[in-house]
Amino acid sequence: MSKLNGFCNIDTRQFTDIYDKYGAPAYVYDGAAVAARCAAALSMPNAFGIGVRYAMKANSNRTLLREITQSGLMIDASSLAEARRAVMAGVGCEKIILTSQEIPEDGDRAILEDMMRRGLLYNVCSLRQLRLIGDFAAENVTGLSIRVHPGVGAGESASRNTGDQYSCFGVHLKDVGAALEYAGGKGLKFTHIHTHIGSGGDPELWRGNIDRLLAIVGKYFPDAASVSFGGGLREARMPGETAADIDALGRYAAERIGEFHVRTGRKLRMEIEPGTYIIANAGYALTRVIDKKSTGDGGFNFIVVNGGMEINARPQLYGSRHPFYVVSRDGELLFSEFDADAGKTYGAIVTGRCCESGDTQNIDAQGKVAPRALAEPEIGDFVIIGGVGAYCSSMSPFNYNSYPQAPEVLVRENGAIELIRKRQEIEQIVANEL
Numbered sequence: 001m002s003k004l005n006g007f008c009n010i011d012t013r014q015f016t017d018i019y020d021k022y023g024a025p026a027y028v029y030d031g032a033a034v035a036a037r038c039a040a041a042l043s044m045p046n047a048f049g050i051g052v053r054y055a056m057k058a059n060s061n062r063t064l065l066r067e068i069t070q071s072g073l074m075i076d077a078s079s080l081a082e083a084r085r086a087v088m089a090g091v092g093c094e095k096i097i098l099t100s101q102e103i104p105e106d107g108d109r110a111i112l113e114d115m116m117r118r119g120l121l122y123n124v125c126s127l128r129q130l131r132l133i134g135d136f137a138a139e140n141v142t143g144l145s146i147r148v149h150p151g152v153g154a155g156e157s158a159s160r161n162t163g164d165q166y167s168c169f170g171v172h173l174k175d176v177g178a179a180l181e182y183a184g185g186k187g188l189k190f191t192h193i194h195t196h197i198g199s200g201g202d203p204e205l206w207r208g209n210i211d212r213l214l215a216i217v218g219k220y221f222p223d224a225a226s227v228s229f230g231g232g233l234r235e236a237r238m239p240g241e242t243a244a245d246i247d248a249l250g251r252y253a254a255e256r257i258g259e260f261h262v263r264t265g266r267k268l269r270m271e272i273e274p275g276t277y278i279i280a281n282a283g284y285a286l287t288r289v290i291d292k293k294s295t296g297d298g299g300f301n302f303i304v305v306n307g308g309m310e311i312n313a314r315p316q317l318y319g320s321r322h323p324f325y326v327v328s329r330d331g332e333l334l335f336s337e338f339d340a341d342a343g344k345t346y347g348a349i350v351t352g353r354c355c356e357s358g359d360t361q362n363i364d365a366q367g368k369v370a371p372r373a374l375a376e377p378e379i380g381d382f383v384i385i386g387g388v389g390a391y392c393s394s395m396s397p398f399n400y401n402s403y404p405q406a407p408e409v410l411v412r413e414n415g416a417i418e419l420i421r422k423r424q425e426i427e428q429i430v431a432n433e434l
């Protein structure tokens with residue numbers, strides 16, 4: 001048995017089995033790793049109870065939604081369509097919060113209202129949203145959530161910061177007074193106060209957000225029974241990166257909520273909304289080496305694999321770095337980025353097959369395609385890309401160059417390999433064209 005790294009539960013030979021059955025590229029998920037993260041999130045220290053909502057935008061596969069919610073997590077949906085997908089996966093509306101930039105209109109409005117009657121918690125994200133939902137909510141639900149834009153955020157890149165002046169998520173603090181006035185006029189109560197300051201940012205700012213949100217609740221929201229500190233817990237995908245310490249953050253939150261109780265007599269239940277933390281490091285992209293080239297003196301070696309930006313666009317979007325593994329066709333581990341002694345003998349650019357010179361899995365801090373040192377693979381070997389469980393299958397520009405959406409495979413805790421999404425057929429790509 002050999003494993004890609006210390007936290008992977010999949011035997012490298014299983015990647016060969018997966019290739020034989022379903023081909024490459026394919027997403028492969030480590031079910032035991034997902035289950036362990038769900039359990040860890042649910043045991044985050046807290047003062048008066050914790051609710052964990054899985055941010056399904058990270059990965060919305062129906063089987064994964066089922067597994068994650070059956071282990072006790074609820075759902076954070078970012079659109080009505082996501083909420084509907086959760087319901088289609090068997091999740092009850094009462095387990096879903098909807099936090100969206102748009103309020104559904106026309107036919108979708110009736111669907112939203114039906115879901116709210118069945119317990120979906122609507123998270124008001126703007127004054128306009130509040131005005132559009134106010135009358136319905138006053139007559140049909142007991143409380144609303146409000147997402148507050150605190151004015152301070154943090155993200156793994158500027159585009160992942162959702163709390164500063166460059167992003168417009170939530171009701172800005174300057175508008176909270178107007179929201180309260182409107183809600184008061186309708187007899188509406190904000191029972192849940194929410195914020196999400198960004199993804200993958202500095203854990204110190206996440207900690208600061210706890211204080212900020214509690215101060216906001218104390219000042220403005222007498223009816224709040226729960227607070228959500230959002231998602232955004234930083235994950236370490238590459239060796240040398242440091243993940244947020246959720247235990248320490250939980251202890252800090254528990255202390256502050258405890259102090260809030262002493263000051264006010266109010267017991268606030270706490271929520272978090274992790275996406276990345278639950279699934280990022282449980283996902284691997286299985287690709288095969290289809291070519292090797294070089295660009296001569298002063299140039300680079302290139303390893304061309306059959307899955308790149310259409311599988312994982314995070315390097316292009318955020319400059320994110322993902323670990324590489326090389327596994328032979330018969331399942332022998334030849335190189336792991338996590339093995340300090342691995343022979344990093346070959347400097348190469350790992351490039352995808354899309355007609356785009358930026359289609360690489362390694363981009364440097366200046367935004368340029370960059371080589372990385374690894375062991376030289378042969379044509380036909382597998383290059384496996386780690387850390388692709390979150391925001392890859394759900395967010396990549398699949399169908400560029402008409403490449404079909406890759407299949408998804410779950411390796412269950414007992415080692416069983418299960419196809420959880422088929423490879424797309426070319427007929428499906430063109431199905432809606434007239």
Ligand SMILES: Cc1ncc(COP(=O)(O)O)c(C=O)c1O
Pocket residue numbers: 055058076099162196198199200230231232233273274275276277390
């Ligand atoms: C409202 C909200 N909650 C939670 C998350 C999950 O963030 P992460 O995957 O970084 O945990 C996001 C991500 O964008 C979000 O917008």
